[in-house]
Amino acid sequence: MRITAMHITPIALGDPPLLNAAGLHAPYCLRTVVELTTDQGLTGLAEVPGSVAVDQALAAVRDTVIGSDPLNWHALRAKLAGRCAPEASVARGDKPWDGRTRVQVYSALDVACLDLQGKAFGVPVAHLLGGVVRERVPYSAYLFYKYEGAGGELAFGTDPAATGWAAARQRAALDPDGVVAQAEAMVAEFGFESIKLKGGCFAPAQEVAAMRALRRRFGPHVPLRLDPNALWTVETSIQWGRELEGVLEYLEDPCRTQDGMAAVRRALKTPLATNMCTTSFDDLPGSARLGSEDIILTDHHFWGGLRSSMELAAHCRTFGRGVSMHSNNHAGISLAAMTHLGAAMPNLTYALDTHYPWQWEEIIIGGRMKFDGGCVELPRGPGLGVELDRAALARAHATYRRAGLAERNDEIEMQKKVPGWKFAQTRW
Ligand code: GKR
Ligand code: MG
Numbered sequence: 001m002r003i004t005a006m007h008i009t010p011i012a013l014g015d016p017p018l019l020n021a022a023g024l025h026a027p028y029c030l031r032t033v034v035e036l037t038t039d040q041g042l043t044g045l046a047e048v049p050g051s052v053a054v055d056q057a058l059a060a061v062r063d064t065v066i067g068s069d070p071l072n073w074h075a076l077r078a079k080l081a082g083r084c085a086p087e088a089s090v091a092r093g094d095k096p097w098d099g100r101t102r103v104q105v106y107s108a109l110d111v112a113c114l115d116l117q118g119k120a121f122g123v124p125v126a127h128l129l130g131g132v133v134r135e136r137v138p139y140s141a142y143l144f145y146k147y148e149g150a151g152g153e154l155a156f157g158t159d160p161a162a163t164g165w166a167a168a169r170q171r172a173a174l175d176p177d178g179v180v181a182q183a184e185a186m187v188a189e190f191g192f193e194s195i196k197l198k199g200g201c202f203a204p205a206q207e208v209a210a211m212r213a214l215r216r217r218f219g220p221h222v223p224l225r226l227d228p229n230a231l232w233t234v235e236t237s238i239q240w241g242r243e244l245e246g247v248l249e250y251l252e253d254p255c256r257t258q259d260g261m262a263a264v265r266r267a268l269k270t271p272l273a274t275n276m277c278t279t280s281f282d283d284l285p286g287s288a289r290l291g292s293e294d295i296i297l298t299d300h301h302f303w304g305g306l307r308s309s310m311e312l313a314a315h316c317r318t319f320g321r322g323v324s325m326h327s328n329n330h331a332g333i334s335l336a337a338m339t340h341l342g343a344a345m346p347n348l349t350y351a352l353d354t355h356y357p358w359q360w361e362e363i364i365i366g367g368r369m370k371f372d373g374g375c376v377e378l379p380r381g382p383g384l385g386v387e388l389d390r391a392a393l394a395r396a397h398a399t400y401r402r403a404g405l406a407e408r409n410d411e412i413e414m415q416k417k418v419p420g421w422k423f424a425q426t427r428w
Contacts, residue, residue: 001042001120003070006062007035010050011396012403013361014152015329016169018144021200021229022095022423023414027151028403029329033363033393034058034108036070036116044070044116045384046108047333048301049097050400051407057084057101058108070113071120073307080106089280094425096200096229097328097408098279098302110305111337111384118383125337125384129310129344136375137342140225140351141192142327143182144358145201147417148172152360165189169358175206176213183214186357192374194249194351199228204240204428215247223249223351230256230276231427237264245269249350250295250324253277256425258292265291273297275326281312288319295350297326298341301334306341313345324350331396332364335376336384343378363392 012028019025030050037043048054061083068076084102093099114125126132149156150170158170168185172178183195195214199207211226218224230253232240237254241264244251253276254264265272271294278287278296280303287293296316298309316323323345325338335356342352351374362368364386369376379385414421 001069001071001116002039003036003066003068004039005037006058006065008055008058009033009035009393009397010055010400011331011363011393012050012400012405013329013331013359013396014150016151016358017147017149017156018198018358019146019201020096020144020198020410021231021427022097023410023412023421024147024417025151025329025410026405026408026413027155028399028405029359030400030405030408031329031331031334032058032108033333033388034112035388036065036109036112038070038116040120042116042119044112044114044119045333045386045388046111046115046337047331048104048108049328049408053407054101054104057105061105065109070116073110073113076109076113077106080109089282092279095410095423096276098299100302103280103302103304106304106308107301110307111300114306115383122382124378124380124382125306125340126344126378129306129340132343132378133346134343135378136372137339137378138194138351138375139190139192139354139356139371140194140196140374141183141186141190142353142355142357143179143186143195143197144173145179145198146173146182165357166360176210179210180213180217183217190357190371190374192351192371194223194225194374196225196227196252196353199226200231200427204228204232204236208240208243211244211247225250225252225273227252228254230254231424233426233428234260234263236428238267241268241270252297258283258286258290261292262290265293271295271322273324275299284315284319287321293321295322295324297324297353298348299326300337300341301328302326306337309341310345313347317347322350323348325352327353327355329355329359331359332362332369332386333384335369336379336386339376339378340384361392361396363389363396365389
């Protein structure tokens, strides 16, 4: 089989005004959809976080991809490695999200080739990753502090006709009561059985109070997580981590660097998780030597694809790390890929993160994917089991063109609300 064409389509999807350590989400989040077509008439799909830089990096390898055999990932990956400049793990950047491009190029092509392979052999991608260990993949509620507003075409206005979760998704959540109300609405709609709060927005005492309020409301059987995105010092992490002993399933990236995380880990009983200090294969020796975390959050968009995430899982098994999953805003192609990974990875034993509830649009046939009891059922069809809704894709691309965003920049968005606001690597 040969790849005959590679299409790269940037899209924008509505996103509410969610707060995080780097500022505020813009009214639109960006994604890029990659389609590979073959001489056998098959189409393979993938979705990665969008930016002009990622689109350019993908376009730069198009001539290498075209003519390659999608059944031979090792050969294609070796050719790509010869074409892409090396990218050190510091290229991840200081922000909550990962700024690397090369890993995303690998990820897009790995996923699209797996989708093609699954379609060629008539099997789900999870079978190609080693087989299905769970048919229903559990996800976690992902709460955000937020300003009032719906995002998307309503920018920071609201739709007064919205009901249920759609109404709750518009409401402000800036204190413990607001966070609990958001959790109640999200859990009622999706049935999540684990809850994560994106922290790093307010002083630790306020975020710790929100975690305690969630604990009082949902009880000890609902695992809770807090992610301050490394905005705390080591001392602050130890102080507030101690306050939260017995409350959290894990504390995610309280502070920066593997050394810092290792110091906090020595002081606390609560497990530490990361998608900020151990984020690439180059970081694994340091993780093993220093003991920087208990759980590594994989994300196939940043670990170089689904197959690389399986390699990470083997490392985690060997070195006694748990595996959980990180998420940024995404649509259904990514949710399908995440679900195949969750279905096939034996040691992915934590509920996976997903931003999916924060979006309402879709680009796949059938519209929004369903959650039942907090789980997504493994898609049945061959490959990823999802197909593009071309009219919806065209609409999302038109939105991208109107939105005029070249990359995610939460600091600029925050400055529209709080003039002069600046991102700081460490705040408390
Ligand atoms: O979407 O605001 C956000 C999150 O802060 C995201 O960018 C992070 O990458 O979900 C994230 C995490 O650190 O777990
Ligand atoms: Mg995180």
